Amino acid sequence: MSLKNWLYALSATAVLTLPAVHDAQAEDSIYVPLFTYRTGPFAGSGTPIANGMHDYLTLLNERDGGIGGVKLIVEECETGYDTKKGLECYESVKPKKPVIVNPWSTGITLPLIPKAAVDKIPVLSMAYGLSASAKGDTFPWIFNPPATYWDGFTQILQYIATQEGGGIEKLKGKKIGYIYLDASFGREPLPLIEQLSKELGFEAKLYPVAAADMQNQSSQWLSVRRDKPDYMILYGWGALNATAVKEAVKTNYPMEKFISIWWPSEDDAKGAGDGAKGFKTLNWHAVGADFPLLADIQKHVVDAGKSQVSGKDKVGQVLYNRGIYNSMLIAEAIRRAQEITGNKVVTGEDVRRGLEGLNIDDARLKEIGLEGFTGAVKLSCTDHNGHFSTFVQSWNGTTYEKVSDYIAPLSDKVGPLLDADAKAYAEKNAPWPARSEACDAS
Amino acid sequence: MLYNIFIDPFVQMVQMPDLLVQTLWEGLVSGVLYALIALGFVLIFKASGVFNFAQGIMVVFSALTLVGFYEKFSAAGFSGHAAAFVALILTAGVMFVLAMLVERVVLRPLVNQPDIILFMATFGITYVLIGLGEMVFGGDPKQMITSELFLPSGSVDVEMLGGLVSFQKIDIAAAIIASAMIVGLALFFQKTRIGRALRAVADSHKAALSVGISLNQIWVIVWFAAGLVALVTGIMWGARSDVSFALEIVALKALPVLVLGGLTSVPGAIVGGLIIGIGEKLGEFYWGPLLGGGIESWFAYAIALLFLLYRPQGLFGDKIIERI
Numbered sequence: 056m057s058l059k060n061w062l063y064a065l066s067a068t069a070v071l072t073l074p075a076v077h078d079a080q081a082e083d084s085i086y087v088p089l090f091t092y093r094t095g096p097f098a099g100s101g102t103p104i105a106n107g108m109h110d111y112l113t114l115l116n117e118r119d120g121g122i123g124g125v126k127l128i129v130e131e132c133e134t135g136y137d138t139k140k141g142l143e144c145y146e147s148v149k150p151k152k153p154v155i156v157n158p159w160s161t162g163i164t165l166p167l168i169p170k171a172a173v174d175k176i177p178v179l180s181m182a183y184g185l186s187a188s189a190k191g192d193t194f195p196w197i198f199n200p201p202a203t204y205w206d207g208f209t210q211i212l213q214y215i216a217t218q219e220g221g222g223i224e225k226l227k228g229k230k231i232g233y234i235y236l237d238a239s240f241g242r243e244p245l246p247l248i249e250q251l252s253k254e255l256g257f258e259a260k261l262y263p264v265a266a267a268d269m270q271n272q273s274s275q276w277l278s279v280r281r282d283k284p285d286y287m288i289l290y291g292w293g294a295l296n297a298t299a300v301k302e303a304v305k306t307n308y309p310m311e312k313f314i315s316i317w318w319p320s321e322d323d324a325k326g327a328g329d330g331a332k333g334f335k336t337l338n339w340h341a342v343g344a345d346f347p348l349l350a351d352i353q354k355h356v357v358d359a360g361k362s363q364v365s366g367k368d369k370v371g372q373v374l375y376n377r378g379i380y381n382s383m384l385i386a387e388a389i390r391r392a393q394e395i396t397g398n399k400v401v402t403g404e405d406v407r408r409g410l411e412g413l414n415i416d417d418a419r420l421k422e423i424g425l426e427g428f429t430g431a432v433k434l435s436c437t438d439h440n441g442h443f444s445t446f447v448q449s450w451n452g453t454t455y456e457k458v459s460d461y462i463a464p465l466s467d468k469v470g471p472l473l474d475a476d477a478k479a480y481a482e483k484n485a486p487w488p489a490r491s492e493a494c495d496a497s
Numbered sequence: 498m499l500y501n502i503f504i505d506p507f508v509q510m511v512q513m514p515d516l517l518v519q520t521l522w523e524g525l526v527s528g529v530l531y532a533l534i535a536l537g538f539v540l541i542f543k544a545s546g547v548f549n550f551a552q553g554i555m556v557v558f559s560a561l562t563l564v565g566f567y568e569k570f571s572a573a574g575f576s577g578h579a580a581a582f583v584a585l586i587l588t589a590g591v592m593f594v595l596a597m598l599v600e601r602v603v604l605r606p607l608v609n610q611p612d613i614i615l616f617m618a619t620f621g622i623t624y625v626l627i628g629l630g631e632m633v634f635g636g637d638p639k640q641m642i643t644s645e646l647f648l649p650s651g652s653v654d655v656e657m658l659g660g661l662v663s664f665q666k667i668d669i670a671a672a673i674i675a676s677a678m679i680v681g682l683a684l685f686f687q688k689t690r691i692g693r694a695l696r697a698v699a700d701s702h703k704a705a706l707s708v709g710i711s712l713n714q715i716w717v718i719v720w721f722a723a724g725l726v727a728l729v730t731g732i733m734w735g736a737r738s739d740v741s742f743a744l745e746i747v748a749l750k751a752l753p754v755l756v757l758g759g760l761t762s763v764p765g766a767i768v769g770g771l772i773i774g775i776g777e778k779l780g781e782f783y784w785g786p787l788l789g790g791g792i793e794s795w796f797a798y799a800i801a802l803l804f805l806l807y808r809p810q811g812l813f814g815d816k817i818i819e820r821i
Contacts, residue, residue, distance in 0.1 A: 274785065
């Protein structure tokens with residue numbers, strides 16, 4: 056047989072045996088795909104989150120041999136924050152029996168909502184996605200802890216009210232601008248804004264920014280200059296955040312009155328120089344690397360050359376830690392699923408139960424090596440979000456500093472709206488299946 | 498409703514003339530920068546008849562290369578203006594190497610192939626550059642080295658017309674540099690021997706070859722020129738936001754300019770850029786709120802299509818009459 060024929064034969068054998076190898080791996084491992092975007096217009100936000108998610112799970116493999124002695128197969132699929140590519144990623148990972156998917160895009164999450172129950176793959180859309188998917192009765196396969204976009208909006212409103220020296224009644228007569236990415240994510244709070252502006256008596260001014268104009272927001276900020284809103288709220292992503300901060304500085308908009316949902320990074324504020332000092336965002340976890348778990352990541356992953364971070368200083372930044380938080384939820388859900396079922400190798404169905412039984416208290420956070428990193432997380436069969444409190448952090452020119460106490464969402468306002476929205480979703484997508492999954496969480 | 502469309506915007510213009518001037522200025526700056534992006538497309542289309550899909554990623558790649566070189570120098574203890582300009586020269590060198598590679602690896606083997614094949618090849622170039630850029634520089638956004646390149650910051654605030662009009666120094670610099678670049682390139686291609694050769698190639702590859710013009714050489718020059726345009730575009734847009742893969746979509750803003758100005762006309766790119774830039778800012782600011790805002794991205798195409806109703810060949814395109 057000639058060398059060429061040998062090569063053909065070898066290639067054919069490799070191709071034919073690949074699925075068998077994967078099946079063999081699947082028997083004693085847990086497959087966790089990560090939908091990430093390290094390229095494209097939103098890579099600035101996507102890359103640090105991808106690094107955080109990836110490094111935490113890699114640490115568990117390297118340090119602990121996986122979870123409960125079972126190795127994790129961690130595989131990234133590049134979505135470019137593009138819904139079509141995200142759905143392609145979903146279809147490509149589905150045959151490999153993932154125990155969870157993390158779409159990292161509201162646009163990708165929305166079409167996965169009806170698929171999740173059919174494919175038995177839980178969807179973790181951590182603090183993004185459809186706010187109403189917090190309702191576990193209607194959406195048993197979707198989880199969006201620790202707070203919804205609607206919760207976040209009411210938390211910002213309450214912060215504004217305290218700045219005005221009182222409760223939410225202080226919002227009456229105020230003009231509040233909302234600048235947002237004109238996509239599923241940014242449009243998500245619009246029904247809430249419409250409702251609350253009527254109830255609380257503030258005037259909402261909307262400034263949508265198309266993805267193609269993320270770096271070209273002068274029109275929107277000229278309108279801000281004309282309308283003179285008392286406060287500005289930002290729901291941006293990728294380069295939209297950095298440009299918005301720069302434009303706000305350029306327009307001389309007072310930074311102490313410019314407050315964002317939880318997505319801007321250090322780089323987003325840094326580019327605007329000293330003028331960005333005082334820019335504020337919501338958050339629910341610490342910034343910085345001064346935690347035992349992050350020290351372990353540094354040692355076992357970054358120093359070992361198994362991370363993709365571009366520099367050691369990136370470990371501990373806001374969005375890196377956001378990725379850490381996301382993977383903490385994944386890991387703890389898998390661990391809980393192992394406890395509930397008694398199986399080491401768990402399935403998507405098991406992890407869904409694990410998520411519903413998730414209970415990360417302070418003692419568990421300490422065991423993980425994240426004591427003081429964030430608040431406790433407890434989900435249930437009916438509440439897939441938790442609606443936890445967040446705090447406001449302010450950019451000081453170098454890093455973000457916590458400048459407020461924890462703020463609970465306005466549950467009395469958001470709760471009924473979430474109920475109504477979940478009901479409306481089910482009616483719109485009739486026949487929406489009634490929940491048939493048993494509840495084994497306490 | 499009719500009042501809001503036909504009267505109120507003009508009342509606002511009269512009542513707040515300072516904001517009108519500010520809007521026009523913002524439109525002018527955007528327009529010049531759009532023209533710069535469009536120029537990159539026009540240069541390559543004129544020389545090879547190819548719509549270069551990779552122009553957007555060339556903007557990202559050149560800007561990332563510039564900042565990447567500078568970061569390497571800084572890490573080695575060299576920073577400041579000299580390091581920035583060395584990085585600039587090295588980046589220009591990288592764009593030249595890229596132009597040579599494109600000509601040698603992509604264009605030369607595909608000579609005489611249908612235009613659609615060449616167009617698809619530029620898709621290939623795009624994805625190679627995306628992968629290469631991500632591999633070498635990562636996806637983290639970077640800050641443009643504006644002050645190191647002597648680009649100014651801050652603003653010039655002028656009290657006029659009962660208000661304050663703010664001119665950002667970086668925008669003034671961007672308008673001047675982009676204008677100079679456009680004029681320079683126009684003169685280069687109009688007045689020099691190479692420019693005449695380019696025009697000959699644009700008219701007919703075969704005729705140009707028959708009189709001894711090297712097609713390969715022209716392609717390298719044109720792709721290099723487009724690379725330099727991409728570099729300047731990347732610096733200017735990067736200074737307004739950050740240097741990240743998001744710059745890639747800035748190139749989309751050139752499409753309505755090309756629809757309006759034509760793919761083969763340098764003056765068309767300039768005038769088209771200005772019309773689109775000013776038109777979309779006026780549209781978004783005065784009429785946008787009536788339509789819920791965020792109309793800029795499609796309003797530019799509406800302006801272009803409106804013009805095309807009256808001049809289907811584009812602003813400066815030749816009327817093509819074919820005998821059938």
